[in-house]
Amino acid sequence: MKLKPPMAVTTSPCALFTPPTIKIPRLFRPSQQKVKLGPMSVSPMGFGTWAWGNQLLWGYQESMDTELQQVFNLALDNDINLFDTADSYGTGKLNGQSEKLLGRFITQYQGDANDIVIATKFAAYPWRLTPKQFVNACKSSLDRLQIDKIGIAQLHWSTANYAPFQERALWDGLVAMYDEGLVKAVGVSNYGPKQLLKIHDYLKERGVPLSSAQVQFSLLSMGDDQMEIKSVCDSLGIRVIAYSPLGLGMLTGKYTPANLPRGPRSLLFRQIIPGVEPLLISLKEIAEKRGKSVPQVAINWCICKGTIPIPGVKSVKQAEENLGALGWKLKPNELDQLEYGARDSSAKMIQNVFQTR
Numbered sequence: 001m002k003l004k005p006p007m008a009v010t011t012s013p014c015a016l017f018t019p020p021t022i023k024i025p026r027l028f029r030p031s032q033q034k035v036k037l038g039p040m041s042v043s044p045m046g047f048g049t050w051a052w053g054n055q056l057l058w059g060y061q062e063s064m065d066t067e068l069q070q071v072f073n074l075a076l077d078n079d080i081n082l083f084d085t086a087d088s089y090g091t092g093k094l095n096g097q098s099e100k101l102l103g104r105f106i107t108q109y110q111g112d113a114n115d116i117v118i119a120t121k122f123a124a125y126p127w128r129l130t131p132k133q134f135v136n137a138c139k140s141s142l143d144r145l146q147i148d149k150i151g152i153a154q155l156h157w158s159t160a161n162y163a164p165f166q167e168r169a170l171w172d173g174l175v176a177m178y179d180e181g182l183v184k185a186v187g188v189s190n191y192g193p194k195q196l197l198k199i200h201d202y203l204k205e206r207g208v209p210l211s212s213a214q215v216q217f218s219l220l221s222m223g224d225d226q227m228e229i230k231s232v233c234d235s236l237g238i239r240v241i242a243y244s245p246l247g248l249g250m251l252t253g254k255y256t257p258a259n260l261p262r263g264p265r266s267l268l269f270r271q272i273i274p275g276v277e278p279l280l281i282s283l284k285e286i287a288e289k290r291g292k293s294v295p296q297v298a299i300n301w302c303i304c305k306g307t308i309p310i311p312g313v314k315s316v317k318q319a320e321e322n323l324g325a326l327g328w329k330l331k332p333n334e335l336d337q338l339e340y341g342a343r344d345s346s347a348k349m350i351q352n353v354f355q356t357r
Contacts, residue, residue, distance in 0.1 A: 275347025
């Protein structure tokens, strides 16, 4: 990855602070080869950065930046080269903070940063109605990320459900970014099977391959839509990126009806956790037999289904645990047991409101 020359200083003094180098030991050497994602080769698992700048849902504070940089370095030192972000990640005045942090961490990384693949998503804001506006949004992301080309430019969601007239503008925006050489590949997020086919055909006519489709995909989200999306992607050579592979934390095994997370997530967990006991029991049984943790088993299931999971990370402890999902695979009977547990559970994850058909 070619880095941009240093930018003029417009950030706060804390953004200029370079934390002391902390050498974190290499945890594993994955036996799995990199997987193809459009023209690029990426790790079989990426790291999601939704929490990096999100105060409302994930309790972000700038004091966390030093550990987030350690997470980033730990990922690269263990051959994780895919990082997912979005131009809208970060609440209020911190909008775009996730991209800014990634940009800072990339430039300060002391190893080889050329292999890094940044997948960022562009919000379908109502004022983004022309290809030029999307090109400008892409250039703003490049500035925040301090790189010269984005790995995968993704539409964050489709407007087909509420503003279908804007959908063509979104698609033309992807074409413009690609044609101007600002991105290596393009993808979508929260597109259902029907809209996925439409945008695939539209882009193909314009010589732009659709490389990825990001969808909520986990043992809590394995409904008919997810399976149909996976089938469509397999038939068209589109790679599925699985976001929320741990169901916002419900599949970590650490929460119960009596032990809920703080903040807005508690309301959702209170509704769903009591109804997923059969699945959690299956996860714990397999984790104990394999000498793994519950999150590692849940993430490995996503990998075994042919997706690239992007679990969110905001601490070194989480990153270390997620890395343990690599280098091994669940057996067929274990996959069956997990999926039976999922089907036997009465509760399912609520789907993204922007998900289309």
